[in-house]
Structures are given as C-alpha cells and as structure tokens.
Amino acid sequence: MKRLLALAGIPILSLIVLLPGTSAQSQPPQQKDKKIEEEQQKPQGQTGIRVAVNQVRLDVTVQNSKGDLIQGLTKDHFKVYEDKVLQEVVNFTPIEAPMTVVLVTEYSKAVPWDFLYDVLVGSYTFVEQIRKEDWVAVVAYDIRPEILVDFTQNKMEVYQALRRLNFPAFSESNLYDTMFDVLGRIEETEGKVAVVLISSGIDTFSKKNLGEMLKRVQATNAVIYPVSIGGNFRARYEQYYGASARLDLYQADSTLKTFAKSTGGIAFFPRFEAEFPQIFQTVAAMLRHQYSLSYVPTNTKKDGKMRKLKVDVDLDYDGDGKPDKMKVNHREGYLAEKGEGS
Secondary structure: OOOHHHHHHOOOOOOOOOOOOOOHHHOOHHHHHHHHHHHHHOOOOOOOOOOEOOEEEEEEEEEOOOOOEOOOOOHHHEEEEEOOEEEOEEEEEEEEOOOEEEEEEEOOOOOOHHHHHHHHHHHHHHHOOOOOOOEEEEEEEOOOEEEEEEEEOOHHHHHHHHOOOOOOOOOOOOHHHHHHHHHHHHOOOOOOOEEEEEEOOOOOOOOOOHHHHHHHHHHOOOEEEEEEOOHHHHHHHHHHOOHHHHHHHHHHHHHHHHHHHHHOOOOEOOOOHHHHHHHHHHHHHHHHEEEEEEEOOOOOOOEOOEEEEEEEEOOOOOOOOOOOOOEEEOOOEEEOOEOOOO
C-alpha cells in the first residue's frame, strides 16, 4: 500500500507510540482488526486528471454571488469549453464525500512571529473542521518539508503533530521545493486530494524556481486552497517596508493566487484571526460538495500543450427568468499528452 510517506521513494519516518509494558504484538485482536481496516481505507492508488485514456475529468464547485454553495444541479446546467470549443459532457456525478487533505504549514524564522501565530491559529482552526470520516496529513516546512503525520482519521494525532511546532529552526522558507515535493507524493493517491496551504507565499532559497513550480501545479490533479498569513501585521507595518520587501510580498500574494486559480481552489487573505473559522468552513464545504464532469476532447493532438478550460453554469437561481451569474471553481487547464514526434 502506497501512503504519503512512502511515495517517490523517500524513506519513511514511522512514529509508534506504545504504552509501557506493551508491544505491537500484544495488542488485543479487536485493535489489530481495526488497524487493518484503517490501513485498507487509507488513500492509495493512482490519480490524475484523466479518468480514461481519452477522457478529461473536472471537479467543480458552484457558488452564487453571496458565496453560498449551490447543490442539486444536473448535467444540463453545465457547459464545458476547452480552448473556447464546446465539449460534450459524457459523465456527470454530484459528489458528497469526506475530505482527503494535506495540510501544509509554513514554520520558519524567515517570517515574523506575528505570521507564525497566524499559522498556529489557522492550523488548529482547520483541524476543528475534521470529521471522523475525513483523512488528513500534515506537512510543515522551513528549509525543507517535514511530514508531521501521515494520512489519519484520528483528530488527536493531528493535534499532537501540530504541537511539535514550537520554535522554528531555520531562517529559510522554501515554499517551491515543498509544494513540488508534496504534489509529487500525492500524485499516486487515489481519488480527489486537496492541499490546504497556510503560508506567507514567500520563497527564500528553493532549488526549484517559480516556473518549475508552476508547471508542477498545472500538471497536478490536486486542488490547492492557500490561506495567507500575516495579514494584520502587513496592514499595520507594510508602509514602513522598503521597496524590495514590498515587492517580495506582492510576488508572494501572486504566487498563492496562481496556485489556487490553476487548480480550481480559492486563495484567502485574512486580516484578522476571527476570519479563520469562516474560511475553513468554506473550504471544508467545498471539498465535501462537488460536481465531477468528464468529456472526450475534440482536440486529439498529443502535443503536450496546455489546454485552457472554462465551465459555465446556466441557472435561474433567483427565479426572475434570467440566468444568474455564478462563480464556477475548477482547474484552469491541463497539459495534453505528448506523443512521439510531437
């Protein structure tokens, strides 16, 4: 079974906590059975944007002008365009399912303590949204990513993992390397996987550059929900920053927005701690209520180029006889397969 820790051929760090006087062999049979059942249910297998050799899949959420999620839609409400060409939807499924999420948190000396305080508040607030059927893994990063806990349905394991975030050890914050690594690991996870990224968006010393990172983002099937940190601190003190520091922050914001737009997520930029509960309630609701659409592309060229996607929803939501403008969240596009000689 391939788990988050085992992917990409990277060594696994296993943490086994046993009570005094016990061992793995001395667990009661019912505990062993439960453990086996949990392992069998863990996210595993292979995922990708393609559901078949000649089909493209899109996971979509729909919101009205107030930001409310719209449920109960049918296939006839949707129109899918690839490079502005209308496609025929061949499969349509409303999805109400548990979350499978990797929580990625920045924890580095590269950012002020006020930013890290937002990391802790945001991370713990996100965990409050976890239900018993959800799967969550936690990764923290500074100079490198560290897996604090692999996919688990045990909320207390996630809390215990977050308690390891005490004092940041390094003055580097390598976002690009971290996201490149995380997205590579979850490529082989079956089903829809999301990344909740709590980060300043700043990258200080990654081996991967922004262009390489964005290519990885465009190729992933994971949806990314970035939550920016340090909003209140920036509102108070950004005016005193030098031009170079402000430019770095603007670039960081742009990076987080691009992560979200490319994958069909939403980027959030809270100014106050009180905004976190609503943000993560929205994220959890969107991950649990989606529409899955697939189509056979009319463009059959295997040229390895980016295909731009657009989904429109035709819905008279307020009953006035006119279609209402809906916010349709989906990935921006996908990379076509590249055949020999292309």
